[in-house]
Amino acid sequence: MATTRSVSRTLWVSVRSMLILTLVLGVLFPAAILGIGQLAFPAQANGSMLQSPGHTGPVGSALLGQTFTRPDGTPDPAYFQPRPSAAGTGYDGTASSGSNLGPENPVLLKEIAARKAAYLAQNPGTIVVPPDALTASASGLDPDISVANALDQAPRVAKARSLDLAKVLALVHQQTTGRDLGFLGEERINVLELNIALSRLEN
Amino acid sequence: MWFFIAQVASLGLVLAVLYRPLGDYMARIYTTRKDLKVERGIYRLIGVDPASSQTWQAYARAVLGFSLVGVLLLYGLQRLQEWLPLALGLGPVAPGIAFNTAVSFVTNTNWQSYAGESTMGYLVQAAGLGVQNFASAAVGLAVAVTLIRALAARRAATLGNFWVDLIRGIVRLLLPLSIVAAVLLLASGVIQNFNEFTHITTLVGGTQSIPGGPVASQEAIKLLGTNGGGFFNVNSAHPFENPTPLSNLFECVLMLVIPFSLTRTFGVIVGNKKQGYTILAVMAGLFLISLTALTLLEYAGAGSGPQGAGAAMEGKEMRFGIGGSTLFGTSSTLTSTGAVNSMFDSFTALGGMLPLLNMMLGEVAPGGVGSGLYGMLVLAIITVFIAGLLVGRTPEYLGKKIGAREIKLVSLYLLITPTLILSFTALSFAIAPVRAEIESVSMLNPGPHGFSEVLYAFTSAANNNGSAFAGLSANTPWLNTTLGITMLLGRFLPMLMVLALAGALAAQDRIPVTAGTLPTHKPQFSVLLGSITLIVTALTFFPVLVLGPLAEGLR
Numbered sequence: 001m002a003t004t005r006s007v008s009r010t011l012w013v014s015v016r017s018m019l020i021l022t023l024v025l026g027v028l029f030p031a032a033i034l035g036i037g038q039l040a041f042p043a044q045a046n047g048s049m050l051q052s053p054g055h056t057g058p059v060g061s062a063l064l065g066q067t068f069t070r071p072d073g074t075p076d077p078a079y080f081q082p083r084p085s086a087a088g089t090g091y092d093g094t095a096s097s098g099s100n101l102g103p104e105n106p107v108l109l110k111e112i113a114a115r116k117a118a119y120l121a122q123n124p125g126t127i128v129v130p131p132d133a134l135t136a137s138a139s140g141l142d143p144d145i146s147v148a149n150a151l152d153q154a155p156r157v158a159k160a161r162s163l164d165l166a167k168v169l170a171l172v173h174q175q176t177t178g179r180d181l182g183f184l185g186e187e188r189i190n191v192l193e194l195n196i197a198l199s200r201l202e203n
Numbered sequence: 204m205w206f207f208i209a210q211v212a213s214l215g216l217v218l219a220v221l222y223r224p225l226g227d228y229m230a231r232i233y234t235t236r237k238d239l240k241v242e243r244g245i246y247r248l249i250g251v252d253p254a255s256s257q258t259w260q261a262y263a264r265a266v267l268g269f270s271l272v273g274v275l276l277l278y279g280l281q282r283l284q285e286w287l288p289l290a291l292g293l294g295p296v297a298p299g300i301a302f303n304t305a306v307s308f309v310t311n312t313n314w315q316s317y318a319g320e321s322t323m324g325y326l327v328q329a330a331g332l333g334v335q336n337f338a339s340a341a342v343g344l345a346v347a348v349t350l351i352r353a354l355a356a357r358r359a360a361t362l363g364n365f366w367v368d369l370i371r372g373i374v375r376l377l378l379p380l381s382i383v384a385a386v387l388l389l390a391s392g393v394i395q396n397f398n399e400f401t402h403i404t405t406l407v408g409g410t411q412s413i414p415g416g417p418v419a420s421q422e423a424i425k426l427l428g429t430n431g432g433g434f435f436n437v438n439s440a441h442p443f444e445n446p447t448p449l450s451n452l453f454e455c456v457l458m459l460v461i462p463f464s465l466t467r468t469f470g471v472i473v474g475n476k477k478q479g480y481t482i483l484a485v486m487a488g489l490f491l492i493s494l495t496a497l498t499l500l501e502y503a504g505a506g507s508g509p510q511g512a513g514a515a516m517e518g519k520e521m522r523f524g525i526g527g528s529t530l531f532g533t534s535s536t537l538t539s540t541g542a543v544n545s546m547f548d549s550f551t552a553l554g555g556m557l558p559l560l561n562m563m564l565g566e567v568a569p570g571g572v573g574s575g576l577y578g579m580l581v582l583a584i585i586t587v588f589i590a591g592l593l594v595g596r597t598p599e600y601l602g603k604k605i606g607a608r609e610i611k612l613v614s615l616y617l618l619i620t621p622t623l624i625l626s627f628t629a630l631s632f633a634i635a636p637v638r639a640e641i642e643s644v645s646m647l648n649p650g651p652h653g654f655s656e657v658l659y660a661f662t663s664a665a666n667n668n669g670s671a672f673a674g675l676s677a678n679t680p681w682l683n684t685t686l687g688i689t690m691l692l693g694r695f696l697p698m699l700m701v702l703a704l705a706g707a708l709a710a711q712d713r714i715p716v717t718a719g720t721l722p723t724h725k726p727q728f729s730v731l732l733g734s735i736t737l738i739v740t741a742l743t744f745f746p747v748l749v750l751g752p753l754a755e756g757l758r
Contacts, residue, residue: 010268013366016249018272018338021373025337025424026330029378030395033385033420037395040386045395047413047443052406059406061413063392063442066405076407083521093412094320094400096437098518098546100674102652103506104755108549112511131514132521138440138528138545144521183209185448186524195406 052196060192065143067091068195077122078160080145080153080198082191083132084115087140099136111136119152126152144188147176161202171197207498207526210452214530217456218463225460226467226479232375233348233368234472245370256361259706262349263699265365266342270309270695273335277305280331281323290324291399299683306687308332310694311339311571313425313432313541313669314660314686316677320414320435325397329417332432333424337381340428341372343573346698347465348472350577353705354601355473357712362705376461377428384423384457391453392446395419418443426457429571431541431669439531439544440520451527451544455534462538462569463487465576473601477724482579484729489568489736493561494533500554501525505756509551518546529554536561539571541669548648548656548672552756555672556748559659562666563744564736565620571667577701579732581616583723584609584704586735590721599720602713609707616700621743623665623689628658628747630685637681645682647674655751660686665693 037045049058060066067090068079075081085091086099101108115134120126130149150172158165175194179185238246238253246253257265280287281296281304296304300317307314313336317323323332345368352363389395398415405411418434422444425432439445445454463486470479501515502525509515519528528545535542536558547558561568567578584598588605591598598605632638632654646653656675663670664686671677677686722728 007264007268010264011272013249013251014265014269014272017245017269017366017369018276018334020245020248021338022276022330022334025373025378026334029381030329030333030417030420032382033389033395033423034397034417036386037389037419041389044389044392045419046398047394047396047401047415048392048446049403049413055404055406058401058403060403060411061442063446064411064413066411067409068405068407069409070407079407091411093414095318096320096435096441097318098437098440098549098673100546100548100647100672101508101517102548102555102648102674102755103508103515103517103551104650104652105508105648108508108517109511112508116511128513131512131516134512135514135517135519138518138520138543139437139442141437141442142520142522143442146521179206180448183206183213184452185522185527188521192406199406 050192050196053200059196062190062193063143064093064141065091066192075122077156079195080150080157080191083142083145084111084134084136085140085142086136091141093141095140097140098138123152123156125155143190143192145191147172147187147189150189150194157198161198163201167201168198171201210526210530211494214452214455214459218459221460222464222467225464227471229376229465229468230471232371233352233468239374242370242374245374246366249366251364251366253364253367256363257365258361259702262362262365263702266346266698266702267695269338269365269369270342273309273338274305277308277331277335278302280327281305284324284327287324287326289326289397293322293324296322296327299680300678303683303687306690307669308335308430308432309339310667310690311343311428311430311539311574312664312667312690312694313430314664314671314677314690315432315669316683316686318436319433325416328421328434333421336421336424336428336430336432337373337377340377340424340430340572341369343571344372344376345369345573346701347573347577348468350580350701350705351469351472353709354603356709359709362702362709377424380427381420381423384427385419387453388419388422388450391450392442393419393422393450394443414443423457426454426540426542427461429458429462429538429540431535433542437543439542440546445544448522448527451523451531454542455531458534458538458540458542459569461572462575465573466569469576475724478601481724481726481729481732482576482583484726485733485736486567486569486575486579488729488733489564490533490537493537493557493568494530497533497554497557498526498529500551500557501529504551505553506551508549515551515554518549520544532558533561536668536670537564537566537568537570539566539574539666539668541663543670546673547659547670548674552652552752555655556752556756558670559655559662559748559752560740562662562668563740565617565740566666566668567736574667581613581701581704582736582739583732584613585617585739586728586732587721587723588613589735590731596719599714600723602716603708603711604714609704612700612704612707616697617739619696620665620693623693624658624661625747627661627685627689631657631681640679640681644679645676647676651751651754655755658747658751661689664689667694
């Protein structure tokens with residue numbers, strides 16, 4: 001067994017090593033992680049799916065945002081609304097995407113203005129529209145909104161559901177996720193979990 | 204802001220704790236004479252003698268041969284996808300994308316002119332793209348280690364054995380670390396299944412398709428190997444790739460840990476750890492400067508869009524916020540990873556220039572797995588050369604004379620990526636029909652920002668980073684082809700220069716230190732090296748930056 005002195009021998013060794021690496025790294029490694037995931041972390045490995053009372057199957061993933069619209073496609077005032085999304089027509093799980101619009105792009109400026117107007121119309125008490133409500137996320141599947149955004153929406157949701165506003169506000173605070181370990185990332189509220197908690201509140 | 208500082212400090216702390224053990228371990232991997240039993244088995248199967256050592260030419264031939272086979276295999280897998288298991292009903296990948304992607308993953312670039320969830324089935328992802336994530340990282344490490352061993356050698360005709368370096372890097376380093384990383388990612392919420400899209404009824408009675416896939420295994424090596432090719436279109440912004448702020452910090456650790464720790468490996472093998480610390484200091488210094496600049500610019504939120512929205516949150520995820528996005532973005536573009544958790548295209552004009560500048564530095568602070576260290580060592584040699592010219596002495600580095608041959612190789616190394624970036628960017632706008640297609644099909648944003656998208660693409664390809672101003676539709680014949688060529692030349696030409704340089708350095712004896720030797724283990728050298736790195740970049744790229752991000756940001 002010599003070292004690879006000729007080109008043809010080098011290629012032959014390359015082919016053999018690539019096949020072995022494909023078997024080990026491309027088949028056995030993912031399969032092992034699959035086994036560990038399904039045994040030790042089945043909920044996470046399968047997408048952190050959420051159930052809701054009155055629904056037979058899962059209603060979504062705790063990690064992925066979704067739309068809360070009426071059949072005509074307009075936002076349902078009885079649900080907290082997520083951030084704008086550039087994934088497909090909005091929160092399309094098959095087409096994750098940001099808008100990629102540059103900071104001076106006229107299309108972006110128009111969109112921000114339209115979102116601002118719509119937000120103020122839906123949530124009349126708002127003083128400053130939270131930035132996360134005016135901007136599309138990176139993934140188009142952002143599950144979270146800011147606390148300010150949820151607080152601004154609370155009166156509208158309470159009214160649409162004929163609930164006591166204090167109760168809804170209390171729920172918003174209860175559903176707030178703090179920074180990881182106290183200092184990582186941002187305070188946020190998972191919109192799907194909040195809306196599920198809201199339907200529990202009614203029952 | 205305090206939260207952000209705490210986040211950076213905790214990242215630094217984790218990296219500092221891992222620095223010595225990992226750096227020492229890597230030094231052992233690449234210098235020990237002992238083979239593991241499993242490695243001996245592999246050597247028998249592939250037919251190499253682990254005890255034999257290769258000249259730089261034979262080593263280079265092995266690197267190129269292995270990579271060529273990787274490109275062909277990956278191209279074939281994509282083209283034959285239809286007939287492979289776990290294809291999710293997806294057809295064969297179109298030839299242009301398949302070529303671009305095969306080159307992209309073999310060169311450790313992981314530029315993606317496709318959207319993962321709608322193009323690649325699970326077998327192509329795992330057995331095709333995933334394997335090259337390991338292989339390309341191990342090749343980078345092997346070449347870097349070869350240069351280190353050459354600096355430590357005396358009158359050596361050979362550099363080591365590529366196949367041994369390759370297999371050891373995978374068996375002893377990348378695979379075990381990837382297993383640990385994948386399990387931790389799983390625990391944080393990253394998925395690992397072979398389910399097709401799950402169609403669910405949402406809370407209000409609509410429908411949504413929840414994606415599946417072997418993501419955790421892919422994610423681990425994607426970051427650890429500074430590859431950066433996302434399983435999904437939006438990469439680490441996708442909650443299934445990067446679910447929490449904690450996973451976000453962990454992913455930053457994965458990107459940075461090997462490139463930073465390699466400076467320790469370097470110090471150990473050349474027999475003077477302080478030599479490694481001066482390199483580390485330059486890398487860490489540049490990293491902190493760049494991170495600070497980007498973070499301040501994004502928090503300031505200049506520009507019409509961010510001003511209108513109240514903050515630069517377009518293209519950023521709520522859970523990471525601005526700080527988690529700039530930390531990840533800097534880690535990803537100063538290593539050659541190119542993964543993203545936010546959309547650089549929507550950053551503020553001057554903020555978006557930072558990832559671009561990071562890549563233009565040549566991916567050296569700390570750079571890609573292996574490639575970052577050899578890039579920085581090349582700059583160190585230029586630095587001793589320039590310092591030597593200033594004081595009129597023969598330049599030397601670690602007891603090796605830097606003569607005409609060495610300087611020629613180093614200069615060529617430094618000219619390759621700028622030439623590729625500037626030529627192809629210029630050609631993209633100079634050839635009339637190409638320009639028409641770029642402007643009507645490829646560019647999403649008008650004006651200087653659109654120009655930045657094209658400049659960014661070639662910078663990313665030439666430096667094997669792979670991130671993008673992702674508004675650019677790169678799936679055109681011109682861009683698929685030229686970016687593919689840029690990735691190939693940007694990866695293998697510099698590698699050849701490094702291997703030839705290693706051959707020349709290994710053949711020399713180590714000359715003793717004299718009063719005239721420029722000390723390269725002291726802070727003075729760090730400052731010199733850092734300055735040279737910045738000056739080389741600034742002089743090369745300033746004019747072209749004026750046309751793009753500076754024109755947009757300084758209106």
